[in-house]
Amino acid sequence: MEKRYIGVDLGGTNIKVGVVDPAGKLLYKTERPTRAEEGTEAVIRRITSCAREAAEAAGASWDQIAGVGVGLPGFLDIPRGVVKRLTNLPWENVPIRDLLEKAWERPVMIDNDANVAALGEAWSGAGAGVSDLVCITLGTGVGGGVIAGGRLVHGVGGAAGEIGHIRMEEGGAPCGCGQRGCLETIASATGIVRMAKEMVASGRKTALAEAARAGTLSSRDVFREMEAGDSVAREVVERATDALARAMATLSVVLNPARFIIGGGVARAGDSLFRPLREAYKKHALPSAAEGVSIVPAQLGNDAGVIGAAGLVARRGD
Template identity: 40%
Template sequence: MYYLGIDLGGTNVAAAVVDEEGVILGKASLPTPRDVPAYQVADQMAAASAAAVEKTGLSMADIASVGIGSPGTIEPDTGVIRYWSNLDFRNVPLASLVEERLHKDIYLENDANAAALGEFAAGAAKGSSSMVAITLGTGIGGGAVLGGKLYTGFNYAGMEVGHFVIEHGGRQCTCGRKGCFEAYCSATALIKRTRQVMEEHRDSKLWELAGTLEGVNGRTPFDAAALGDAAGGMIIDEYVDYLGCGVASLVNIFQPEVFCIGGGPSAQGETLMAPVRYILNREDYARNSVHRTRLVRAALGNDAGIIGAALLPLFR
């Protein structure tokens, strides 16, 4: 069986043909149209899909179904995007629009949930019975697969893990709350904190690496810390402490077989994972149990969402 996955992003529409094992056989990407009606976005999704299928040497007749991963507030049962600010989507029946163009059964899911499913089915958590995944990006996305099924909450708004509070009355979050996990551990938060520390430590190697405040990226404090820079080390120690706190709290809620971390900062590998694992080993309520959650780095990178979207019908 062959499945088609579509990753609808604010910048690009990516489509891929995937087999039952989650292996990508052909992939294509096109720019996401901006400031156009939703049907034109669906046109581009269909074009990317056709290009991906063509690369495999298959035809659309060989495709069993199509899955879509999209940001925003999603209703999987109706195939409607209730709200997505990036494209100003409000109550868009995206599944129906794509079905009219591809003439296939369409499955729609939140992109973070699709990415978690991709890691569960074909990535770092393959073969496990349950997993929780977080992605450290512009915000913090999250997803969970429990008992082989995606957990989404009764209203499909579950697993907004970026918005549980890890410091009461703490940093202001874009959601309106204060002290959210996202306000401390997203890549955006890491960059913002690095800039603050740079202004406080003008002699830091952070300036040599970034050049300007605008030149800071998620690697900057890690690179500075590796050079022995005290300010860089302080940023990373603080970041790891908060990340470990959030991970341990989520593990204590779900006790999944696998906990998976993805996103830009996870590219640091064991430089990040080892100290977070140390905190988890100290703060996991089940730390004395024979069966412990395994903390791993995401394996599929940017392909997680497209693979998970393609395999949605296998986990419904």
């Protein structure tokens, strides 16, 4: 019987569970509502039952399941398998690894959700075959994961890969981490919209004004109007991509990755994002550190989390 691995991507709204083969191919995926308001024990029961149901639906016996990986959105004590605090669920000091191992009688590994997404892309996505890469997710915030020598980098306190909290602007906009001017306040979807609204409020003429005043402005609108020739939209995108490129240039001289993988909702802008980002990276990066480096879109989309979570156990001996 070929081994199978289960990946769990726990979010504030949904629990995603996937069954993955040893090559990183997603065989089956399902979702259930998290229903965090029902309490921690209820959510854990939902995770355990959903995993068993997913294995059955994928045609795998539980004996074939070699382990389960779980991606979690928050602060973790990874060696002890404990959730210290989650960002969008009211969990504190939950020994989730021990609870799940007792329920499943299988090895369980946990990691940050951004890290498991990076591992998914490295295993069977845009980073397949690359041993040194950085994955950056541009969504409501900016997440990141670092793969060096084929392994996830955690650092002494587990904060490695917190790319969104590299300080880019002295005295800039306040960030949820308590600092000001973090990359997250500039290059995320939230940051892009904030900058556009500030320019509208300052009296700049732009096609973005109506949506900004109505409260419906999105980063997608900003990229669309940039392509249509709107000067304000162009300035916002240039500021966001320049900040991201400067952060990537810094990472290049520290880590010297072969590839930067960019995912998340903002990356759906396609060439409207990647064209100015690549140009800005060339301008800021040390040539010797940037030589041969590629900047590519993520491939796995919403599946990266469950595939990467499964990879925590499937690739632990790599």
